[in-house]
Ligand SMILES: Cc1ncc(C[n+]2csc(CCOP(=O)(O)OP(=O)(O)O)c2C)c(N)n1
Ligand code: SF4
């Protein structure tokens with residue numbers, strides 16, 4: 059992480075080396091179509107479809123290996139979308155609000171997989187709130203995308219727990235319960251990558267996704283994603299018109315991966331740079347004010363100020379790339395547990411006998427339980 | 430597979446014999462490796478290729494693109510693709526039924542202690558030790574001899590039906606108000622429904638042998654609870 063004072067020169071991507079992938083392919087030789095999924099069955103114009111497109115583009119640009127990606131979701135229109143991208147990847151549609159448990163298990167079983175989780179505001183903030191909180195505090199490495207429309211789209215438009223006070227349903231009834239802000243909650247729970255974006259802002263969303271792919275812990279992306287069928291009317295604070303009018307980006311974002319030899323040229327004091335553990339960089343070009351994404355207090359203040367001023371603050375709210383990784387905390391070995399041969403995972407009889415002896419005598423240490 | 434426990438097992442300290450070392454390692458079942466996939470023209474996650482209702486699967490991380498699939502609810506076809514077609518759905522439901530039938534012979538079998546008596550007991554979970562003690566009490570106090578089947582899993586194995594069929598009176602001991610396991614047995618074996626009786630314990634405390642023995646005695650000829658109680662009191666004196 060460095061401040062806003064370095065002065066480097068923007069270079070060109072290094073000339074392709076001999077044996078480089080053919081044209082119209084990415085760095086691992088796949089075409090964009092290799093990242094497609096089946097055809098969306100969502101309503102035309104639904105914000106979720108735009109987020110699907112951003113995921114496909116970001117995965118293609120990043121050169122993700124499809125077989126090393128696990129797509130996970132819960133229940134909802136949003137949670138249906140993993141079927142619409144990356145059909146060459148593994149996928150699991152969990153019970154409503156329970157994707158974090160599945161994600162934790164997948165990651166423990168195979169730490170070579172990049173987990174892309176797609177959830178909704180209902181799936182995360184209503185029924186799944188407990189699971190969401192514990193995934194964040196464990197720092198399970200998941201790119202956790204909340205496709206936030208303020209309603210339960212799939213069940214015909216009831217308010218979810220992220221609906222703003224005063225926002226109205228299609229029939230006119232207003233919500234008067236306090237909204238849960240998933241970004242504020244994630245920051246409070248120690249999340250090391252928290253961003254908010256808008257499905258209509260591909261320019262902001264794609265680099266945020268790429269940066270999230272490079273993050274080693276839970277990355278929460280709360281993406282406002284209008285529901286054209288139940289929440290796009292006047293009076294809804296998650297309609298296209300309302301979001302466009304109130305969107306207040308913190309910065310312009312550029313992501314430079316470790317494998318691209320690019321330096322970014324910026325005048326002193328205009329840009330902040332965040333270095334990811336793999337050597338990739340996020341460049342945040344200042345807009346109205348110089349926003350420091352490494353300050354948890356500043357991030358929470360920005361969210362509260364925005365709520366007071368009825369603005370939608372978007373961008374990389376908080377980044378702490380060097381948090382202790384889940385794998386290290388669990389002392390996982392490098393090889394994926396799922397691939398270990400039986401001989402390596404079956405302790406000999408002497409080990410069981412020893413455990414039994416300890417239980418009988420009360421001597422020896424029982425492993426400490428985690429909360 | 431779902432593993433069930435009950436509150437009594439989960440919240441109290443229990444004594445047991447030391448666990449024996451498992452003779453076999455785990456068996457992950459019908460999992461295809463990358464090498465096996467390479468030899469196949471295609472792979473479909475829910476295609477019942479050999480009639481047991483249990484299709485082959487792959488593990489996440491499998492490299493061969495044929496081996497990836499999307500796990501979702503019941504609205505899918507054999508290739509794990511989303512579907513709303515009634516025929517696909519019905520085929521899938523029928524396949525699950527075949528899987529359930531196959532599972533009867535794969536799940537842990539019941540433990541049967543049988544000596545040709547007319548009364549048979551069925552229990553499961555933490556009712557077990559109360560039943561063992563109750564059988565001794567019934568024999569000592571009222572001269573009632575019983576056979577016993579300890580259920581270990583659903584779906585019911587063939588041995589469960591055979592046990593029910595061989596006994597004039599079957600007492601199902603369980604810890605809920607509604608006699609849920611007895612109902613399942615009656616649904617499964619309607620021809621034997623009349624011989625299935627419930628002995629229920631649901632007062633919020635762990636089950637005890639006395640309430641089991643009283644319940645069984647009440648359902649046995651000549652074993653009215655008052656009689657059992659008189660014998661018991663005489664023994665105690
Ligand atoms: C356990 C359970 N409870 C309730 C439901 C009904 N249900 C289906 S989707 C949904 C809400 C989804 O809302 P959200 O996550 O915001 O997704 P959206 O459809 O808005 O994208 C609910 C309540 C369910 N499927 N399962
Ligand atoms: S109901 Fe709303 S959230 Fe669901 S697909 Fe339609 S527009 Fe999208």
Ligand SMILES: [Mg+2]
Nearest residue numbers: 178179207209
């Ligand atoms: Mg929603």
